[in-house]
Amino acid sequence: MKKEIYLDHAATTQMWPEVKVVMEPYLSDKYGNASTSYDIGKEAKRAMENARRKIADAIDANPEEIYFTSGGSESDNWAIKCLAGSRKKKGKHIITSKIEHHAVLNSCEYLESLGYEVTYLDVDEYGLIDIQNLKKAIRPDTTLITIMYGNNEIGTIEPTQEIGNIAHQHNVIFHTDAVQAVGQIPMSVKYQPIDCLSASGHKFHGPKGIGFLYAKDGVALPSFIHGGGQERGKRAGTENVAGIVGMAEALVLSTRRLRQSMRYVESLRDYFVARLMRECDGVRYNGHPSRRLPGNANVSFTGVEASALLVLLEEEGIRASAGSACNTGETRVSHVLAAIDVPKEYAPGSIRFTLGAENTKEEIDRTIQAVKNDIALLRQV
């Protein structure tokens, strides 16, 4: 059997081996509840606060600005629902984009059901929001702008600096879903006008079911889960100590390896895309040519159904996605590809390949050969 090739790093990533090692003690003898006063409890608490400091350092934040959550979805829900809720006296208008992750879009939809108004900004053919449109969308009753840092389907990196500056000129809070960016590209909240940021451990080689929300000092972040006093009374529940420790280790390692891995992954991706464009007919590269996440290669093929191509690729051990993972099994064009107006002869044959640092040129060569064979086969029938 051929070795498996994993090209779906936007869906999740494999834990670094070092992460498992640091988590292990907290899954066995260091089982203490961090809220207790005896040795193993204090040890858990220390490990957790140490992890909080490491995570803060990695994004240039202060430890008091980091709140642990169960992942990116929870961080998005918390920021959007609670910040909109706490500012409803000022107004009930929120601005977001049409290409957000469903954790953001569905949180906004929920707020609409409660009487909030949401503006969903269009994006251009590359997936970028228009700053002039954003300016025009701001109203006296706007309280929150939530726009993602890097898109999970097409990799486009939004102009967060400009977005944040505009938000602050109008006394509006800026939240960004940075789940695809943290650990993949350099991230410093100190030098960026970001008030609130969501991240998730399993997207940067940490464990699943753990993430964090950054809320800048001075942003009054309301409580999300009511109960005990954990996370400064804002997010109750006995902490996932092993997950927290693992996530911190993963982010430290990802940040340390970033400089090298980013360039490597980007050049591997560019090689992959250049060869596909050169060697296949009827192929289209979706997203921005340069303002994009290093590993993202979203490509469309004419005369091919993405789901059929994925089946053939999987037979050869190659794992990738059509659109976002949440849309598996549907041939419906994703909301992101619809928003960037992928021509209708291309849209149904769109595949998201997302590369990581452990991928090799040999794997990419094998994938290119497989894609070429498979699309030729599918176009015959």
Ligand SMILES: *Cc1c(COP(=O)(O)O)cnc(C)c1O
């Ligand atoms: C994966 C992802 C999420 C959800 O994160 P989970 O930790 O899986 O809940 C949110 N936003 C984006 C952009 C993502 O890629």
